[in-house]
Amino acid sequence: xxxxxxxxxxxxxxxxxxxxxxxxxxxxxxxxxxxxxxxxxxxxxxxxxxxxxxxxxxxxxxxxxxxxxxxxxxxxxxxxxxxxxxxxxxxxxxxxxxxxxxxxxxxxxxxxxxxxxxxxxxxxxxxxxxxxxxxxxxxxxxxxxxxxxxxxxxxxxxxxxxxxxxxxxxxxxxxxxxxxxxxxxxxxxxxxxxxxxxxxxxxxxxxxxxxxxxxxxxxxxxxxxxxxxxxxxxxxxxxxxxxxxxxxxxxxxxxxxxxxxxxxxxxxxxxxxxxxxxxxxxxxxxxxxxxxxxxxxxxxxxxxxxxxxxxxxxxxxxxxxxxxxxxxxxxxxxxxxxxxxxxxxxxxxxxxxxxxxxxxxxxxxxxxxxxxxxxxxxxxxxxxxxxxxxxxxxxxxxxxxxxxxxxxxxxxxxxxxxxxxxxxxxxxxxxxxxxxxxxxxxxxxxxxxxxxxxxxxxxxxxxxxxxxxxxxxxxxxxxxxxxxxxxxxxxxxx
Numbered sequence: 001x002x003x004x005x006x007x008x009x010x011x012x013x014x015x016x017x018x019x020x021x022x023x024x025x026x027x028x029x030x031x032x033x034x035x036x037x038x039x040x041x042x043x044x045x046x047x048x049x050x051x052x053x054x055x056x057x058x059x060x061x062x063x064x065x066x067x068x069x070x071x072x073x074x075x076x077x078x079x080x081x082x083x084x085x086x087x088x089x090x091x092x093x094x095x096x097x098x099x100x101x102x103x104x105x106x107x108x109x110x111x112x113x114x115x116x117x118x119x120x121x122x123x124x125x126x127x128x129x130x131x132x133x134x135x136x137x138x139x140x141x142x143x144x145x146x147x148x149x150x151x152x153x154x155x156x157x158x159x160x161x162x163x164x165x166x167x168x169x170x171x172x173x174x175x176x177x178x179x180x181x182x183x184x185x186x187x188x189x190x191x192x193x194x195x196x197x198x199x200x201x202x203x204x205x206x207x208x209x210x211x212x213x214x215x216x217x218x219x220x221x222x223x224x225x226x227x228x229x230x231x232x233x234x235x236x237x238x239x240x241x242x243x244x245x246x247x248x249x250x251x252x253x254x255x256x257x258x259x260x261x262x263x264x265x266x267x268x269x270x271x272x273x274x275x276x277x278x279x280x281x282x283x284x285x286x287x288x289x290x291x292x293x294x295x296x297x298x299x300x301x302x303x304x305x306x307x308x309x310x311x312x313x314x315x316x317x318x319x320x321x322x323x324x325x326x327x328x329x330x331x332x333x334x335x336x337x338x339x340x341x342x343x344x345x346x347x348x349x350x351x352x353x354x355x356x357x358x359x360x361x362x363x364x365x366x367x368x369x370x371x372x373x374x375x376x377x378x379x380x381x382x383x384x385x386x387x388x389x390x391x392x393x394x395x396x397x398x399x400x401x402x403x404x405x406x407x408x409x410x411x412x413x414x415x416x417x418x419x420x421x422x423x424x425x426x427x428x429x430x431x432x433x434x435x436x437x438x439x440x441x442x443x444x445x446x447x448x449x450x451x452x453x454x455x456x457x458x459x460x461x462x463x464x465x466x467x468x469x470x471x472x473x474x475x476x477x478x479x480x481x482x483x484x485x486x487x488x489x490x491x492x493x494x
Contacts, residue, residue, distance in 0.1 A: 004119065008107045011126050012100040018135040019092045027391075028088050029140065030398035034434035036140045037091060038441070039071065039459060043078035050248040051256060051458045053142050055183050057263045065454050066259035070180030070245040073098075073145055086442055095138045095145055098177075102148040105174060106155045109167055113159045114298045121302070121340045125151045128336035133329070135388045143330050146181040149174050150333040153189070154305055160196055161301040163203070169233040171196075176241035184327045187319050188312040188334070195308045252456055259455070299341075306341035309334045397427065398435040405436050405474060405482055406443075412484055418446040418471040420464055428476035436476065437462070 029037045032053065039049045052068030077094035084090030103126055110122035129147055130137065136144050152174040159167035175193070178185050204212040226232055249255045296304065313334050316327070409419070421437050423429025429450075437447040448467035451457070460466060475483035 004107050004111055005104070007119070007123070008100070008104040011103050011107070011123065011130075012096075014130055015096040015099050015138055018138045019089070019096050021135065022092055022138065023089045025392060025395075026399060027092070027395045028399050028402070028435055029091060029438065030394055030435035031431040032142070032434075033091075033140050034438045035459075036074065036142065037081070037086075037088075037438055038434075038462065040074045040077045040081050040091070040094075040140075041086060041441075042459065043075055044082060047458065047461065048244070049074050049458050050244040050251060052180055052245075054453065057183070057259070064259050064263040066183070066263050067256050067457075068142060068181060068183055069186075069256075070176075070242060072177050072180045072241055072244075073140075073142060075244075076177075077140065091140045092138050095140050098145055099137055099148045102152040102174065105152040105170055106148075109152070109155045109159050109170060112164060112167070113155070113162055113301075118155075118158075118298070121337070122151070122155050124340045125154070125333055125336040129332045132332045133387075136391060139391060141391075142181045143184075143327070146178040146185065147330055147332055149178045149181070150185070150188075150331060151337070153178055153192075154309060154333055154337045157192055157196060157305045157308075158302055161199060161296060161304050162298065163295045165230045168230045169237045172234045172237045173241060176238065180241075180245070182327075182330060184316060184330055187316040188309070188331050190315065191311040192305065192308040195304070248458070252458075254455060302337075302341035306338040310338055394427075394431055398432045401428070401432040401476060401482075402436045402439050405476065406439060408482055408484055409440070409472075409474065413472055413486060416444045418448065418468050420448045420467050420471050420473045422450060422473060422475045424475060424480070425478040428478050432476050436474070 028034075036053065039053075042049050049071040052070050052073075055066050055068050057064040057066040076098055077091060080094030080097060081090035084093065106122040106126060107119055110118035112118075114121075126148065129151060133144070133147055137147065138144075153171065156167045156171040156174060160171055175189065179189065201212055204210075208215065208217050210217075245256070249257055313328070313331055316331070419440055421433045421440075423433045433449050437449055440447045448462055448464045448471070451460070451463045451465075457463075470487055472487070473483075473485040475485070477483070
């Protein structure tokens with residue numbers, strides 16, 4: 001097992017390189033990432049988050065104002081952000097820690113499925129995602145953290161299809177994180193989850209002679225302590241992961257489930273419903289084909305997962321259309337797993353050759369592959385990608401605006417009055433304003449901004465509608481100097 005952890009650490013080395021590089025470049029969260037930073041801070045406040053980030057559902061169905069499914073990302077990043085004194089590097093370290101955890105889960109679960117051949121498939125998927133996404137993997141924007149999480153989902157699903165029930169709590173935990181991060185993953189993972197549910201029900205019936213959750217004749221797991229049973233652990237993990245989202249259903253009206261229903265109602269016309277029914281039929285066929293002879297082989301189980309995730313990626317494209325095609329980058333793990341699953345038997349990874357391979361030699365080969373990936377994703381190469389350049393450019397723009405605004409406030413404003421931040425353009429309103437609010441909040445100011453959202457949210461305490469009448473207003477412009485409006489009652493300097 002030591003070799004596995006060493007391999008996982010090597011695979012995570014590029015994450016450390018990227019954290020240091022982003023921090024060295026002076027990266028600060030702006031736009032959605034600044035809002036994520038606020039929500040992460042709120043974890044330790046009196047109003048912890050119960051909603052995920054806002055979605056762009058209104059672009060698809062105008063009447064929908066849905067959030068992503070949950071705030072799990074904020075809770076996992078919060079200890080790291082707090083440990084670094086709410087500095088930007090804390091967000092980067094938190095994202096890197098989550099990504100490293102997903103790598104470790106993938107490697108360990110793959111070992112349980114097929115020993116070193118399985119680990120080889122996991123390494124292939126992890127390195128593929130790292131090469132495809134590069135430095136943005138350690139940024140907190142919600143499309144980025146789940147990309148390596150999907151690798152862990154696919155590997156744990158592979159183990160489940162093989163009959164490894166002990167992977168169920170790991171699958172529930174990783175799948176919950178991925179699903180909560182972005183709505184795009186709902187259609188991507190739907191066929192996989194339906195297929196696994198069908199396999200689980202079928203196996204329960206075969207082993208116990210009854211339908212779940214009736215206990216039937218019992219199984220070997222029933223002889224263990226209740227807290228060791230994978231089904232019980234999976235339920236506990238699921239409840240913990242989804243507790244904030246469940247609480248939101250009772251705290252807000254309309255709640256997110258109602259908004260998601262409005263989104264689904266406008267997204268699924270008759271033709272797409274028929275397509276969904278056909279897809280469910282294909283999922284059922286794949287599940288039956290996999291189980292027709294009992295426990296499937298390692299290669300057959302991998303192909304089963306590959307087909308189901310392939311159906312999911314196709315479903316996501318059909319539902320979202322070409323306008324949502326850029327979101328496909330969040331599912332890089334899917335094509336790598338599909339290629340690995342179908343190439344596996346061809347290159348002989350399940351023949352007698354593998355058991356005779358020296359584990360240290362294989363670890364060395366994996367280390368070399370990971371180091372090559374690290375060289376390819378070294379600072380110069382990693383920051384040459386378009387996504388990285390865009391993120392760095394936005395950060396630089398916001399940092400310059402924030403520095404100018406803070407100097408103006410320090411020069412003119414006495415004390416720490418409440419401050420409302422307004423933007424006069426797209427970048428200043430949606431990029432620079434949240435970044436400035438975050439910086440001022442760290443300096444002890446109560447900050448507010450206009451939030452164009454039709455429903456109540458869990459962070460409305462920062463909405464302009466709740467700002468006190470006696471407040472300082474700062475207006476950010478993109479082509480004009482920053483405006484500072486100070487009420488006459490508040491002491492100020494000329």
